[in-house]
Amino acid sequence: MSHVRTLIALGFAFQWIPPLSRFSVLRVLALHYSPNNKNNLNGLGSLHHLRYLELRGAVESEFVEEIGNLKHLKILVLQYASILELPPSIVQLTQLELLVTNRWTKFPDGIGNLVSLQQLGVLDLQTKPLFNFAELGNLSELRILAISGLDKFDESDMKTFFQSLSNLHNMHTLRIQDTILHSPDCMPDQWSGPAHLQCFDGSGSSLSKLPRWFSSLSELSCLSIKVKMLRQGDLQLLGGLPLLRSLDLTVDFNGTTEERLVIGADQPFRSLINFMFHNYTRCWLVFSPGAMQKLQMLVLYFQVQKREDGCFDVGLENLTSLKQAKVVVDCLRARxxxxxxxxxxxxxxxxxxxxxxxxxxxxxxxxxxxxxxxxGHNEASKQQR
Structure with missing residues (x-):
């Protein structure tokens, strides 16, 4: 076992693994625990050369208590493990570059010590004890961040959180999951956002309106967002993003919007190739001549019942580069x-x-x-005849 560098054990193979201390030069370890596992492994802390660790299933919390000894660990994947609280020693992993957990995992104090971290998620901000927002700003190498639980904090906490995000100059991807952001103050308009942000996925949240600071994201290429209010000015803002190539825009249930929104030459969307528009309100989107001149793929979702006037002209013929269109018609309570x-x-x-x-x-x-x-009346008349 002294020469083994990779160990992957799934299902029943788990019970035949010898003590981990025998794998003295192990670099990669992936274990999938099952309820019937009878092998109580220990000795994780002795794997001093380990670079990659992935755990799945019903993992005993005691197994990872010595994880701080893995000084060379770069990747830690616990997304599908039952671990609900990370051990305090994890903050000693100063070479860790990727940490993925499930959204219920509690983080200890000192996460700001993981100065090499480039990808972190899912970080649930409302787990007890509450995450220290200020520590987030210390992760200067962070590129990808997935968070949840933003809606449970007051304005002061939000300011601290967004200020910490502003310090993450290398971050290019931000995902917000399972959050309902009712107040515009949760995402203040005066915030400028990470300067090099390329991808923002807010599809797991519902914003009251489109934040004004999106206009400063000159490198944004991928945007997924759900709003309760969509206005003509919002399309003007989004259309002015020079590098935006993919846009997934949802107007939420019971949202209040303008009746008719027009995309034309005034909203250039000069780089947009993919556009998905999911509409659950009376708002109607129309493409006029000159709209989205590079758009190749379009997805439209709308509810017929909310267009009682029967006006279903969209202007698809004005999308001059269109190659594929997918239209989903919601028939709920519609004729x-x-x-x-x-x-x-x-x-x-x-x-x-x-x-x-x-x-x-x-x-x-x-x-x-x-x-x-x-x-139905006509068919009944025919049957009577």
Whole structure:
């Protein structure tokens, strides 16, 4: 065993593993615990050359107590492990570059000592004891951060948190998960954001409005966001982001928006290639001539029932570079005729398109369609005759 550098044990193979102390030069260790494991491994702290550690399943907390001895560890993956609290000794891993946990894992004080950390998540900010926001600003090498639990803090805590984020000059990806941000103060407009942010995924949260500081993200290329209010000025802001290539925009349930939003030459979206728009309100998005001139892939989701006026013209024919369109029609409480009309409008627009893009039409909640009363009356009259 003294020459083994990689050890991966899954399922029943776990019970035949000899003591870890025999693997003196081990570099990679991946263990998948199962409920029937009868091998109580120990000796993790003796693996002084370990670089990669991944644990899954029902891991005993005692097994990782000596993790601080792994001075050369660079990657620690606990995303699918039952560990609910990281041992205090983890803050001694000054060469650790990647730490992935599940969203319920508690972090000890001193995380700011992990000065080599480049990827961290999921960091649940509302676990007890509460995470020390100020320590986050010490992780100057951090590139990727996934967080949750932002909605439970007051304005003072939020200011500390966002100030810490501003110190992370190397961060290029920020993900916010399982959070409901009701107050605009949770993401203050005056905040400038990490200067080199390239990807922001806020699809796990619901913002009251689009933060103004997004306009300062000149390197942003991928954006996924859910808002309760969408205005024409928001499209102007997003359209001005010079490097934005992928946009996933959702207008949340019961959101209040303007009735008609127009994307045209005034909102250049000069680099946008992929656009996904999920709309659960009465808001209607229209593409006018000159809109999104590089757009190749479009996904639209809308509820027919909320367009009682029957106006389903989108302007797909104005997307001159379009290659693929996917339209999902939500049929909840909508009339059959209205759904068919919306689908026909989409087909007509694609038929007129000079590029002949592919169109994928699908329905959601079609079991909840409302029968056309006039159609039912006519069929009953025919049967009586």
């Amino acid at each position: 059959v005729a209205a759904v068919e009309d919306a689908e026909a409008k989409c087909r007509d627009a694609i038929d007129k398109h000079p590029n002949s893009p592919t169109l994928q039409l699908s329905r959601n909640h079609d079991l909840y369609l409302k029968k056309d009363e006039n159609k």
